[in-house]
Each structure stands twice: as C-alpha cells, then as structure tokens.
Amino acid sequence: MSIRIITPGLSTTVQDLGRPGYYHIGIPLSGAMDMLAAQSANLLVGNPEGAALLEVVFMGPEVEFQRDATVAVTGAELPPKINGEERPTWTSFAVKKGDVLSFAFLKKGARAYVAISGGIDVPVVLGSRSTYTLGALGGFEGRKLAAGDVLPLGEAGNIREGRTVPEALRRSPGSPAELRILTGIYWHRITEASGRQFLADTWKVAPEADRIGYRFRGGKPLDFVTREPPFGAGSDPSNIVDACYPYGSIQVPSGTEPIVLHRDAVSGGGYFMVGAVISADMDLIGQLQPHMPARFEAVTMEQALLARNDRSRLIDRIRQALA
Amino acid sequence: MAKHLLSPLPGTFYRKPSPDAPFYKDVGDTVAQGDVIGLIEVMKSFNEVRAEQAGTITAFLADDEEPVMAGQPLVELG
Numbered sequence: 001m002s003i004r005i006i007t008p009g010l011s012t013t014v015q016d017l018g019r020p021g022y023y024h025i026g027i028p029l030s031g032a033m034d035m036l037a038a039q040s041a042n043l044l045v046g047n048p049e050g051a052a053l054l055e056v057v058f059m060g061p062e063v064e065f066q067r068d069a070t071v072a073v074t075g076a077e078l079p080p081k082i083n084g085e086e087r088p089t090w091t092s093f094a095v096k097k098g099d100v101l102s103f104a105f106l107k108k109g110a111r112a113y114v115a116i117s118g119g120i121d122v123p124v125v126l127g128s129r130s131t132y133t134l135g136a137l138g139g140f141e142g143r144k145l146a147a148g149d150v151l152p153l154g155e156a157g158n159i160r161e162g163r164t165v166p167e168a169l170r171r172s173p174g175s176p177a178e179l180r181i182l183t184g185i186y187w188h189r190i191t192e193a194s195g196r197q198f199l200a201d202t203w204k205v206a207p208e209a210d211r212i213g214y215r216f217r218g219g220k221p222l223d224f225v226t227r228e229p230p231f232g233a234g235s236d237p238s239n240i241v242d243a244c245y246p247y248g249s250i251q252v253p254s255g256t257e258p259i260v261l262h263r264d265a266v267s268g269g270g271y272f273m274v275g276a277v278i279s280a281d282m283d284l285i286g287q288l289q290p291h292m293p294a295r296f297e298a299v300t301m302e303q304a305l306l307a308r309n310d311r312s313r314l315i316d317r318i319r320q321a322l323a
Numbered sequence: 324m325a326k327h328l329l330s331p332l333p334g335t336f337y338r339k340p341s342p343d344a345p346f347y348k349d350v351g352d353t354v355a356q357g358d359v360i361g362l363i364e365v366m367k368s369f370n371e372v373r374a375e376q377a378g379t380i381t382a383f384l385a386d387d388e389e390p391v392m393a394g395q396p397l398v399e400l401g
Contacts, residue, residue, distance in 0.1 A: 010332060010365070010366070010370065011366060057366070058332050058333055058334075058365065058393060059331055059332055059393070105329065105331070105393045105394030106332075106333065106392075106393035106394065107393075107394070110333075207334045207335050207364050207365045207366070208366065208367050209366070210366040210367060289333045289392070290333050290334050290335070290365055290390065291333070291335075291390040
C-alpha cells in the first residue's frame with residue numbers, strides 16, 4: 001500500500017519531528033520546518049504527531065494513491081485538489097485508490113505539510129524518518145522525491161475526514177515577520193549603534209533561503225568593534241575561534257547578510273552569531289517566502305520561555321480541538 | 324481575452340539564461356507550448372519557466388531580475 005509520485009514539485013521531502021541527539025557529531029535535527037503545521041496535519045488524519053509526512057515547498061507535487069486514505073494539507077496556503085477538484089486546507093478529506101492529488105498555485109506561506117493516514121513508512125534512521133538531503137540520510141533514499149518514486153504507507157486507523165483546525169489555532173508570520181531573538185555571547189563584537197540598527201532594520205528573505213539556513217538581506221552592514229583576531233580565528237572581523245552553532249543561531253558572515261540556521265544546518269564553524277531566534281518562532285521562518293520583509297526583535301530569556309510555554313499551550317489546544 | 328503565462332514559483336525572475344546572454348524571448352516573438360520564457364531563482368536553484376500555452380508575446384508583465392510571487396502573470400500572449 002503506497003503512494004506514487006507523478007511529478008515531484010520543487011523540493012518535496014519526507015519529514016517528521018526530526019532527529020535530535022546527534023547535532024554534536026554534525027548530524028542536524030532535520031524534520032519539519034513548521035512543526036506546528038506538521039503536527040496539526042498528522043492529528044487531522046488520526047496519525048501520531050510524529051508520523052512521517054510530505055513537506056512541500058512553494059510548488060506542489062502530483063501524487064497517486066494506491067489505496068483509500070485520509071489526507072490533510074496544513075501550513076502554507078497551497079490549495080490541494082483531488083482529481084482536479086479543490087479541497088480545503090487544514091481540513092481532513094477522504095481519497096480513494098487511484099485518486100490523484102495535485103495543487104493550485106501557492107497563495108500564502110512557503111511550506112505545506114501533507115499528512116496521509118498511516119504515515120509514510122520509510123525506514124527509521126537514527127530514530128527518525130526525516131530526510132537530510134546534504135547527508136543523503138533518512139527519508140526516501142536520503143533525497144528529495146522524484147517522478148516515479150513509490151512510497152510505502154503505514155497501516156491506517158479509522159477514517160477521519162471533515163475535521164478542521166480552527167483558524168484561531170493556525171499560526172503564520174505577519175508582514176513584516178517579527179522574529180524574536182536572544183542576543184548572544186558575541187553581541188559585544190558589534191558596536192552599540194550597530195546592534196540598535198540591526199534590530200531596527202527591516203530585512204528581506206533572500207531567494208537562497210532553504211532548510212539549512214534562512215538568509216536575509218537589505219539591512220545595514222554591521223560595524224564591528226576593532227580587535228586583534230584571537231589565535232585560531234580568521235582575519236575577517238566576523239570570524240571567531242570555531243564554535244558550536246545552535247539551532248536558530250544568526251550568523252552574519254562579513255557583517256552583511258544574517259543567516260538563521262534551521263533544521264538541516266551545520267553544527268559548528270567560525271562565524272560570529274548575533275544571537276538566536278527563540279524556539280517558539282522557528283516555525284514562522286519555515287513559512288517565509290523569498291523577498292518577504294522580516295524584523296528581529298530582542299527579548300529576554302524570561303520572555304523567550306513564556307513564548308515557548310504559549311506555543312506548547314497552542315499545541316495542546318489543537319490536540320483538544322481534534323481529540 | 325489576453326492569455327497569461329504565470330510564474331509557478333515565488334523567487335526572482337530572470338529573462339535570460341546568464342547575465343551576458345540575450346533574452347529568451349522578446350515582445351513579438353511566438354512561443355510554442357513548452358518553450359522556456361525565463362528562469363525563477365529560489366533555494367539556490369534556477370528553475371526554467373516553460374510556456375503552458377502557445378501564442379505571440381504582446382507584453383512582459385515582470386521585468387528581468389524582478390521579485391515575483393507564485394501565480395503572478397509574467398507574460399501576456401496575444
């Protein structure tokens with residue numbers, strides 16, 4: 001029992017909630033960039049929240065079902081169609097064996113999550129079914145999907161069509177997107193005025209932004225405090241002695257274009273980081289299209305932890321709404 | 324009614340294959356279904372935009388190097 005990929009879209013991958021625990025040896029978290037949307041999609045079709053699903057970026061695939069199933073599409077507003085007939089997003093619907101799922105043009109957001117009852121039953125690698133394409137690890141053969149791929153499905157429970165995540169429980173970035181950050185241990189490397197400017201500027205998502213890192217441009221280049229490079233650091237003022245890169249950290253190579261490291265990021269290197277996007281706002285980054293405006297807002301650790309609690313409560317409310 | 328060729332992706336639209344190459348197509352050119360009319364740059368890749376219908380180009384509705392949204396009209400066909 002499976003699905004067959006007719007056309008793959010731009011970059012469709014199998015993802016779940018990721019592969020934490022190996023970042024210290026260079027294997028990134030991977031998993032859905034918008035976790036809330038992925039969990040919602042699974043709950044809509046009656047799957048465990050961590051079941052493997054499809055992450056679809058900007059352009060939808062065409063998929064043929066080789067058995068009956070319940071399907072839900074969440075995250076980006078990428079309207080699904082069954083045999084050419086449109087279906088709602090954030091709502092579960094039934095498909096029959098032989099049906100073809102396709103998509104209309106993207107209306108809003110960047111990544112849609114396609115959950116299928118039973119989940120996608122690719123092998124578990126290091127505790128996860130997520131695809132890490134750079135490392136050719138996990139997912140379907142460690143790569144993005146291609147035409148002709150046949151993906152096995154797990155055993156499905158009861159049909160759960162017609163269930164919806166209430167609109168109040170769907171989270172998406174505003175315009176400009178407000179990304180809350182904690183400034184970090186290298187903040188002192190830039191001047192006070194430059195730090196204020198960084199937080200005041202409106203940046204734009206660069207077209208290169210992907211699962212590894214979200215690059216932004218359009219703000220003023222950073223001014224560094226002059227120094228003698230410490231032993232082991234490169235000569236560029238943005239260089240540091242190699243250090244760990246946390247998930248969500250914001251590096252600014254040569255002080256020009258901030259890059260927020262995301263689910264498929266490298267785990268260390270020699271660029272200074274101004275800080276890190278708080279965990280509660282990482283989902284929002286996954287929904288940013290190229291050229292969209294974004295701002296960074298500094299918050300305290302206490303505010304970051306409150307935001308993390310708010311996000312946990314939101315997941316609880318989604319669970320209750322779909323129980 | 325004018326027909327439009329739409330962008331399949333959000334990103335940056337390019338009308339030529341490389342900076343010093345000529346445009347793929349110009350106003351007045353005919354396009355056949357499947358002809359490349361430009362590129363969309365997104366996620367470190369350049370994706371060809373192919374005409375989904377045939378016709379004669381009467382206008383470009385997006386400029387070279389212009390940011391575009393998915394579903395945005397790029398070309399008007401007469």
